[in-house]
Amino acid sequence: MVKEIERAGIPVVHICTIVPISLTVGANRIVPAVAIPHPLGNPTLSKDDEKKLRRGIVEKALKALQTEVHGQTVFDK
Amino acid sequence: MRLELGKVFIKDMQFSDQTMVKDGTLYINKQELLNAISGDDRIQHIELDIAKPGEATRIMPVKDVIEPRVKVEGPGGIFPGVLNKADVVGSGKTNVLKGAAVVTTGKIVGFQEGIIDMSGIGAEYTPFSKTCNLVITCTPIDKLQQHEHEQAIRFIGLKAANYLGEAARNVNPDETKVYETLPFAEGIKQYPDLPKVAYVYMLQTQGLLHDTYVYGVDAKKIIPTIIYPTEVMDGAILSGNCVSACDKNPTYNHCNNPVIEDLYERHGKDYNFVGVIITNENITLMEKERSSNWTAKLAEFLSLDAVIISEEGFGNPDTDLMMNCKKISAKGIKTVLITDEYAGRDGASQSLADADKAADAVVTAGNANEVIELPAMKKIIGYTEPADTIAGGFAGSLRPDGSIVAELQVITGATSELGFNKLSAAQL
Numbered sequence: 332m333v334k335e336i337e338r339a340g341i342p343v344v345h346i347c348t349i350v351p352i353s354l355t356v357g358a359n360r361i362v363p364a365v366a367i368p369h370p371l372g373n374p375t376l377s378k379d380d381e382k383k384l385r386r387g388i389v390e391k392a393l394k395a396l397q398t399e400v401h402g403q404t405v406f407d408k
Numbered sequence: 409m410r411l412e413l414g415k416v417f418i419k420d421m422q423f424s425d426q427t428m429v430k431d432g433t434l435y436i437n438k439q440e441l442l443n444a445i446s447g448d449d450r451i452q453h454i455e456l457d458i459a460k461p462g463e464a465t466r467i468m469p470v471k472d473v474i475e476p477r478v479k480v481e482g483p484g485g486i487f488p489g490v491l492n493k494a495d496v497v498g499s500g501k502t503n504v505l506k507g508a509a510v511v512t513t514g515k516i517v518g519f520q521e522g523i524i525d526m527s528g529i530g531a532e533y534t535p536f537s538k539t540c541n542l543v544i545t546c547t548p549i550d551k552l553q554q555h556e557h558e559q560a561i562r563f564i565g566l567k568a569a570n571y572l573g574e575a576a577r578n579v580n581p582d583e584t585k586v587y588e589t590l591p592f593a594e595g596i597k598q599y600p601d602l603p604k605v606a607y608v609y610m611l612q613t614q615g616l617l618h619d620t621y622v623y624g625v626d627a628k629k630i631i632p633t634i635i636y637p638t639e640v641m642d643g644a645i646l647s648g649n650c651v652s653a654c655d656k657n658p659t660y661n662h663c664n665n666p667v668i669e670d671l672y673e674r675h676g677k678d679y680n681f682v683g684v685i686i687t688n689e690n691i692t693l694m695e696k697e698r699s700s701n702w703t704a705k706l707a708e709f710l711s712l713d714a715v716i717i718s719e720e721g722f723g724n725p726d727t728d729l730m731m732n733c734k735k736i737s738a739k740g741i742k743t744v745l746i747t748d749e750y751a752g753r754d755g756a757s758q759s760l761a762d763a764d765k766a767a768d769a770v771v772t773a774g775n776a777n778e779v780i781e782l783p784a785m786k787k788i789i790g791y792t793e794p795a796d797t798i799a800g801g802f803a804g805s806l807r808p809d810g811s812i813v814a815e816l817q818v819i820t821g822a823t824s825e826l827g828f829n830k831l832s833a834a835q836l
Contacts, residue, residue, distance in 0.1 A: 348691070348692065348693060348724075349693060349696070349724050349727050349762075350693055351693075351727050351730065351731070351762055352724065352726070352727055352761050352762050355761070355762045355763050363693060365692070366691045366692045367614065367691040367692075367724055368614075368615070368616055368691060
């Protein structure tokens, strides 16, 4: 899906737990996620802390979307 | 560590008033077996059946298959750390009822459970159509949580295998095979000119009904470690998995791991088989990195020349497989991988979710997406309704006449990544 949408000229950020798979598939902007059963959250955190975590991932993804890349880039900082 | 495995060949199975083996038949006292496996108040009813090769019987949804074994000499008991004390097993003598199996079924626990047909085309695809099966159908109490349900059935299956295994205790085996692995330093000296080979044994441990246990320890919590191959034959590793039926390793397959069998067969001839590294398949990238770092470190520590790596399941574990391959190869150690494929119904899609250049020797156990048709069966043990919802099934899989059309994925053990079946592929 990532590749097809990009082929249509729309940049994509792939938020993905297992980054190597995303790299193999060919995503260009990759934001690491939390875990396979809960990529965008963490049930062990308190609600407040989890919201912080979730917002952090979304903001990182939005920033990645606005960042020019030359080749596959993992936004793991 | 040296184990004598005594095989008592079982060609028939019957209910009787006494549990015993006589002339290749396993007689089972139904009430005594029920007493041995009952008592869990999470299960309201247990039904026992026998399914034999060639019968028009379908068992589904199958959770686990277990081989009855008993420790005759040496420390510990079968399934250490679970049914017995956590003594180190794998030495002395073990008797096995070869040709008999315990199969657990009942209301579906997770969505990834399987089908065993005892005849017809479906029987060709599963190794458990060739065994005489004691089938246990468990009905849970209402509103039992899935993980509790899974645990209850797992223990009932293990207890049944343990009970039946006792019937082999005082029987003279029809055939005895000896397996021995020396302590590492002695083993290296034994065949100094042969390549040192180990087996990297990946265990499905993603949690949420995808779990494997080592001496009773939930393997998602281990860091990779070393185990003698004969420990595995005594039930040190067992399945708590509700993963796609075709490529999960039932407890039966762990005890009969063909990679271990074959490495022993060629030990001292082509290889020096030094031992087994067990590792897991976890759900975060850091865990995957950590475990693959450890397998590579252990492979280097053992000064190996080559490893065989087997995967369990598919999808994100493909990454664990590739990480193990890449990192072990980077140490200058040759790798051969065993996996299966999800290449689409036409076989034209990418087979694995991940890939790496280092994976240049790969054995496949078949394409799990292949669509098959299973004829209706006269007798059903369990329930056919889950056919539409188990992994590999789809809306309309169960037809009104009782036949099933579904992906090969639904058949228990069809694409075993331990090679415990007949499917593979050759490059043309």
